[in-house]
Amino acid sequence: MAKGFLRRLAQRSYADHRPEQWQASAIVHGLRDIGARIVFSPDEILISGASGVHDSMLVTRRRQPRLSEERMFRLNAVAAYIFDLPLVARPDSRPAKGSRGWTRAYFETLAHTSDACAELYHQYEHEHWALPDEMGWFSLSLPSSDPQWRAMLSYWSALISPAVPARVINFYRAIEALLPTRVAQEQLLASLPTAQIRRVWGEPWKPDARRFDRMIVLRRRALRRFNALLALHGAVAAVREQLWRHRRGKAAHADQATAEYDQFGTLIEQREDSELLHYVARVALEQNWP
DSSP: OBOOSSEEOSSOTTTTOOGGGEEEEEEEETOOOOOEEEEEETTEEEEESGGGOOSEEEEEETTSOOOOHHHHHHHHHHHHHHHTSOOEEEESSOOOTTOHHHHHHHHHHHHHHHHHHHHHHSOGGGEEEEEOSSSEEEEOOOOOSHHHHHHHHHHHHHHTOOSHHHHHHHHHHHHHHHOOSHHHHHHHHHTGGGOOOBOOEEEESSTTOOOEEHHHHHHHHHHHHHHHHHHHHSSHHHHHHHIIIIISOGGGGTOTTTTOOTTOOOHHHHHHHHHHHHHHHHHHHHHHOO
16 A cells, blocks of 8 residues: 655654744644644644643644634645544634624534544444554645645545435545546546555554554445446446436436435445545545645
């Protein structure tokens, strides 16, 4: 499998910063204390378990404004992609007057949804929480184009969705953001048996058990579903048409008969499709970013 995409910093240029130079801009729910520091930019760092605090935080330099909500959600989406977890960032500041009660309830609901999605979809083989290749300081290149950001945010929307149809459509939206044409999507599907994606580590519940690559589990499940669809429909183009026309949902492409759910499949089939599109979306993102 490909190496991890977090680049270890050769020099801990951020390790000797004075705490008073930084401010917490957002609390990140769903990422346990793993001792990692991920540098998004010279002024933006994701810190897990900083200064004896077990919460994960997005911190910014005090000389810079706090993160805007748009920037916070973008960095949160990147962090969720890195760990392949339904992370939720919330501002570490008082909301605007007149919206405090609603804003607080909104982020609390997202946090509960994050926990529910982690329990439903990210507990492979009694595994809990992801780990980077090693602890320490890392950096990565942020998406540099609008299609990359749209794909990243769609990918996060899928991770945070407990309903399977919502996961299906949002993973497909991530694919479409990067590969809008039918031919490009068919080529991506055809490459799945040989495609490789970067590692995302998981750690079993059992004491002293070795960590494992969670993407191997996802890849195995996705290819099992892809091969089943290929055997059923006979060609990659037909598999893509089935996923796009029926599994993705008629409402997504303005079908006039949006209330019809023929060929939508059973709940188990929908889950298998969501796992397939989860893997396909990750392959598409890694091939097109950074």
